[in-house]
Amino acid sequence: MKFTINWIKDFYDFDLTNIDIRLVDRGFEIECQKHSCDFDGFKSVEIIEISKHPNADKLSLCTVKTYNNETYNIVCGASNLYIGMRVILATVGSKIPKTGMVLQKANIRGIESCGMLCSADELGLNIKSDGILDLHDISLDVSISDLLDNGELFDIEVTANRKDVLNIFGIAREISAGFRIKNGSKIDHYENKYILENRENVLSDFGKDYDIAFAELKNTLNGKKPETPIFIINRLSSVGINISSNCLENIVNYVQYIFGYNFFITNLQSESDILEHRNNLNGNSLNNNALGCQTEIKIDETMISNLKLYLFINNYEEQNLKYSYGDISNIKIAINYLIDLLEKYCGYAFINGYKQVNDAINQQIELNFAEVREISGNDYSNDEVKIALSNLDFNILSETPNMIKVEVPIWRKNDIIDSSCLIEEVIRYYGVDNIPIQTLNNIKVKFAYDMHFIFRKFWIQNGLYEVCNNSFMDKKDALFFDHGLIKLNNPMTSKQTYLRTSLISGLLHLSSKYLRYNWQCDGIFEIGKVFIQDKQYNYLSCVWLPKLNDWNQKPKDFFECKKEVEDFLKFANIKYENQVNLQNGCEWHINSNPVCKLVELDNQMAKHFKIKQKLFIFEINLDLIILDHRNSMQNNILSNCNVIHKDLSFRMPKDLPVAMVMNIINMKFDKSISIKIFDVYPTYKLAEEKSVGIRMIWEELDQTKTSEEIEEKCNELVRLVEELGCKYE
Known part of the structure; x- marks a missing residue:
């Protein structure tokens, strides 16, 4: 919803200080905020004389006057000029809204021009017009800033339950609540x-x-x-x-x-x-x-x-x-x-x-003062609660020492449905930043065995990054996962219309971003809840990603991904009855029900999520799996930190065997870091030197390594290899 400051000022007298903060406090996300154009140096003028330019057939010489009878000589190429026409003049030094150009005095075909007569397009107006903008009967003493300056432009995201603010008057009524100089609107x-x-x-x-x-x-x-x-x-x-x-x-x-x-x-x-x-x-x-x-x-x-x-x-x-x-x-x-x-x-x-006009049925809600204080964490007095609700246009019908009954404004009937909504309004009125911070004392944390924790370790050790998405999906995503959708009555944004029925939509949105920006990882996975009809389930989903800039590493094919899935099922001691082949993948069944599946991303879904590469997707319902010897997973001790790779390139003499270099590295270098050769080019028959790629791999980490620690080990390996007559590239 777009609006400008000067437009909403037409309807209420209120303080405009920190209006952006007030919008956020009232629950509106600001998507865009633009400052207004500067119309200093722009004047409304009347054309009093028009003559042909002596050195150009398509140019005219115009003399214009202001309200104070100041005159300016202007060279103009428009064809719609006439004597008595009232137009907008941009004087020397003015900044043109359309281009941002600062206007300079110009000599046009031998005639000096002291400004520019403006078209609608140059003023940033969304109107189709030929030539200079005609102001018609507008008075010459009108300020162009008053005429065209709208103040700051805001574009806010409005949730589906706040239809009352999808108009200018509703916005003005909402953000002026509690800040009005006088009650009632100007209209x-x-x-x-x-x-x-x-x-x-x-x-x-x-x-x-x-x-x-x-x-x-x-x-x-x-x-x-x-x-x-x-x-x-x-x-x-x-x-x-x-x-x-x-x-x-x-x-x-x-x-x-x-x-x-x-x-x-x-x-x-x-x-x-x-x-x-x-x-x-x-x-x-x-x-x-x-x-x-x-x-x-x-x-x-x-x-x-x-x-x-x-x-x-x-x-x-x-x-x-x-x-x-x-x-x-x-x-x-x-x-x-x-x-x-x-x-x-x-x-x-x-x-x-x-x-x-049919009679409106206004909703009435009772609110307990003690409940407001308990939920908000603030010791609001009864009067403070009443002031907040009254300034938000709630009508207080009756009151006791412990409770009030209020009538909901007709324009808020869609989103104010019970006392919790009223408490939220009170909290927002006084500012969510004013909610006191409370220290939780004597909280004992007990760590229990968590198979999800073990599952995370497995996929992290296989080079996948764990991600966390919110529990919602938009309408377009829902078309691909339309099984038991639950629509939200009060979504936070238009992109959070439904509770997710699959983790895959969030993973594919992130996969598209990973591939677009060429972020390097073997894949991403998520463990979280999905919501199907009236039930919720714990799911694990994975997406394998190709490394676009690693020319030596081919993307994983279906069988490699399937091997990792089978390793996971074996690692987690998940018992399944049989495997069923699908047209684009396969499923694993328990009690004749599909529990997990591995499929290739289909073309229609790839187009929707803007993915051009071939991807494979794995999904498993963790609430339906059957585990054998559950405690045996605790013996599969794995690091919870991602595997780290670092590639180095060296030029080696042709008579220095690579195998000898590797033996010396394995003898003298840190045993906790695996060293592998991933490339040798060209062979000794083709050149005096060969280029050798060495990959350092940190596995089984107790904690994530810092950049400094990784760089130190790289330098140590470089020094060791250079002592053997090689040169670091």
């Missing part, structure tokens, strides 16, 4: 600006499935085409909404982004068009705007008839209209706000209006 007066009569069945065929507001407006422009105000163009551009050439469409999109309601606008007389829109709304077949709201405008420009506005809210949440979910709190304000803008900028006049 409360719109609620009664135009009288909307209460009516049942405003549209009889709609029934009570919808809350509806309707207004009829008269066109007073007599065919004159209205222009979209610059501030609307600027704000819609800043959040990535395309600008239309139709002023009416831009204003409707603007109001929709502010309030998050569905609109239908028409000047047609047939009610069938409205019913068609209702059906489209239910079928979700309309094009959504940037917020996901649905709007439709049906205008016959050949007809001079009244304009009809319809605002719809669908009360059925199973329809899953993404951002219109039954918040009736701003229906009158939203449609009156739209009417006001259409009157100001499109020449329409209000005739009449109606509304059909």
Whole structure:
């Protein structure tokens, strides 16, 4: 959800200090934060004279004046200039938003230009226009900073349960909570600006499935085409909404982004068009705007008839209209706000209006003060709890010394469901950083035998790195592991919609990153829980990775991976009945049920996870395995540290036998480090010298070696080999 600081300031008076920290405290992750453009040196001016450039056919000489009658001579190549046109002038020293270029005084074909007349594109506005931006009737004394400076731009991640903040007004209401200079919003007066009569069945065929507001407006422009105000163009551009050439469409999109309601606008007389829109709304077949709201405008420009506005809210949440979910709190304000803008900028006049708003059922929750103090760890007083909830727009209905009953605001009905939600709101109000740190005393840790710990040792010793992913998966990943999916009602982000039914999706995302950045390891594995239907299981999954920059080492094939799996089953004393071959791998069965499998990554899944290399995947359900002589695994003592490899290259005289060098190394060098030859090139027949690759391997480590310790052993080996007449490469 994108918004700018100056936009939300239109709706509440509140302190803007540390707004980024406040967003995080309120539970919103900031994905992007951009500082506003600097419009110092930009002025609104009027063209008072235009003449041809004496040395260029396509250039014009313009004289412009400011509000204070200062004049500037400008060379311009645009073709849409006219005397009396009001435009934006970038003076010398100004920084152009589009390019970041600092404007200098220039001599263009022998004529000095003291600035630049700006197009919409150069100002960073998302609008298709030819030539210089026309400000039309904007006053010359307006500040360009006030007109175009939106303040900082924020893009925040909104969780699925907080649909109330997927609009500008909702964001302003949320982050101003507790920091307002005065109660109420700046637009409360719109609620009664135009009288909307209460009516049942405003549209009889709609029934009570919808809350509806309707207004009829008269066109007073007599065919004159209205222009979209610059501030609307600027704000819609800043959040990535395309600008239309139709002023009416831009204003409707603007109001929709502010309030998050569905609109239908028409000047047609047939009610069938409205019913068609209702059906489209239910079928979700309309094009959504940037917020996901649905709007439709049906205008016959050949007809001079009244304009009809319809605002719809669908009360059925199973329809899953993404951002219109039954918040009736701003229906009158939203449609009156739209009417006001259409009157100001499109020449329409209000005739009449109606509304059909069903009674809202507000949720009531009881909260125990002692429970707040116990869960939060803070000794909040009763008054502090009440202040926090009141400032967050919860209505306190009743109170006793131990408990209060509150009414949940209609816009929070989706995410405030019990007392624990209220406690979270209190904690966030006073800041999660203020939760006191408590020391846990007299905690005795008892280490028991853990087969998972032993399993980790095996795979670490086989060169695999252990990873740890969260327990969620997104919608796209879920398509590949769609067996007993559990959907979350309150996901932290849109990428955490379901509980994972497999560890493989997380491993493949990491594998793609390992391969993309060429991080070297033999593979990765994870031991963790998966969630299938109403049960959870412990799983172990592995993915073997090719080493892309090791030309001497071939990627492991299926049979090598299968050998490691069989070694693991033998090591862990896992008893299985039989092995079943699959089209792309094999399975091991216990009690006729598949317990573990080894398969090759298929093409469809490889494309989804952006993996081009051949990979093999192993997965085992640890809760279904049967162990023989479980305690015997404790005798398989393995290091819990990864194996370390270090390769060195030496040039050796052709008459120095490699075998002799290896014998001397094995006699004199550290016995805890294995030394192997992994390459000899070229042979003694082809050159006076040969290049020999020596690999140092640290195994059975009690602790991970530091870089300094590894480097020290490497230097020791280099000195030993160089004493034999070899040269370190």
